[in-house]
Amino acid sequence: MENNCQKNVSQPQESCILVCQYRSCLAAGSAEVLEAFNNAEVENFQVKGTGCQGQCSIGPTVRIVPEETWYYRVKPSDVPVIVEEHLKGGKPVEAKLNPRIHIRFSF
Numbered sequence: 001m002e003n004n005c006q007k008n009v010s011q012p013q014e015s016c017i018l019v020c021q022y023r024s025c026l027a028a029g030s031a032e033v034l035e036a037f038n039n040a041e042v043e044n045f046q047v048k049g050t051g052c053q054g055q056c057s058i059g060p061t062v063r064i065v066p067e068e069t070w071y072y073r074v075k076p077s078d079v080p081v082i083v084e085e086h087l088k089g090g091k092p093v094e095a096k097l098n099p100r101i102h103i104r105f106s107f
Helices: 023-027 030-039 076-088
Strands: 016-020 046-050 062-065 069-071
Touching: 016 030, 023 030, 030 046, 030 076, 062 076, 069 076
Parallel strands: 016 046
Antiparallel strands: 016 062, 062 069
16 A cells, blocks of 8 residues: 655655654654554554654654654653644644754744
């Protein structure tokens, strides 16, 4: 069965949770993060492990597409918060947003 998330990750056809499963992220616990998302009750999202997403020093990386929300240093304990607040509630979890991608300014 073809997976639209992986068919063209830059322009996916459906909503997906992409969890990096490459070296640095795996060493930091991304397999457990992937398992936590797979065990969560997440409707209307496919959960997929991916190759490197280019954020090696701040992994595990979780990317929500097609909206392009990137989370960093995600732990299994963060998954219920991301699911409830973001995926079900529509509000990204500010504390876990990747600062390289979601740049915030304070004056």
